[in-house]
Amino acid sequence: MSTVATTDPVLTPRQATPISLRGRLQDALPKIVLAPSFVITLVFVYGFIVWTAYLSFTNSKTFPSYALTGPRAYQRLWRWTFESDPPSSWYTSITNMAIFGFLYVGICLALGLLLAILLDQKIRGEGLLRPIFLYPMALSFIVTGVAWKWFLDPGLGLEQTLHHFGWTSFHFDWIKNKDFVIYTVVIAGVWQASGFVMAMFLAGLRGIDGEIMKAAQIDGASPLQLYRRIVIPLLRPIFLSAFIVLAHMAIKSYDLVVALTSGG
Structure with a gap:
């Protein structure tokens, strides 16, 4: 009996169409659409940053000058900031910015996370509370500063109102005290931005896989351990994004300071 030998067909790579x-x-x-904005950002943001850094090493004053003088301007700034007596206004500004930035960013992150965790419990009225917390972010720093200036004024706002209700021993004059006025700026800034941070954290919480949470609960994890070991580590990208946004807003808070304290 004869057998017929069969051969497998040779597979040749398909020619690229x-x-x-x-x-x-x-x-x-997509590249064509993004190219104009990319070029504009590259030139008018980063290009001018480089140009400004170059001018800082020249003897430029009102108008640009291209004669290099080295770090002479930075040396004068250092002496004026840290070696002058009494301390310069620049040193005071740096100190106040550090205090405001640290408290503003830290409290907004903590309060925003706390509000997001509370709203994530599927509480009643969540649809009403979300826009209430987010509404201050729709206001400008000028409006926020003026509103809190009236609210914290001892002769007009909170203190005067409580005196009318009979609490005559209550005193809250931080806005008139040069040692505490920076903290009133923190209060106003936190009131405005914490709702926005809450929305960011709430979106992150809603994006966490529920199966991970259920598995941890089955393993006996307490609510505190659940958030400390699982939820908060998973929210690291949200923490970074919120930190960048808040730091940017803290640097741009000049109008809030002027509206609230009339420039100090």
Whole structure:
């Protein structure tokens, strides 16, 4: 009996089909759309940052000068900031910015996370509370500063109102005290931004896989351990994003300070 030998077909690599002009345009369309904004940002943001850094090493004053003088301007700034007696206004500004930035960012992160955890418990009225917490972010720093200036004024706001209700021993004059006025700026800033941070954390909490939470609960994890060991580590990208946004807002808080304290 004869047998017929069979051979498996030889698989040859499929030849790459040429990409049509339409396909190339579709692939290039995102780059074409983003190219103008990328070039504008590169030139008018980072380009001018480099140009400003270059001018800081020249003898430029009102108008730019391109004669290099080295770090002479930074040496004068250092002596004026840290070696002058009494301390310079620049040193005072740096100190106040450090106090405000540290408290503002830290309290906003803590309060925003706490509010997000509370709203994540599927409480009643969540749809009403979310816009209430977010509403202050829709206001400008000027409006926030003026409103809190009236509210904290001892002769007009909270203190005067409580005196009318009979609590005559209550005193809250931080806005008139040069040693405590920086903390009133922190209060106003936290009131405005904490709701926005809450929204960021709430979105992060809603994005966590529920199966991970259920598995931890089955293993006997307490609510504190659940948030400390699972939830908060998973929210690290949200912490970073919130920190960047808050730090940016803290640096741009000039109008809040002027509106609340009339410049100090």
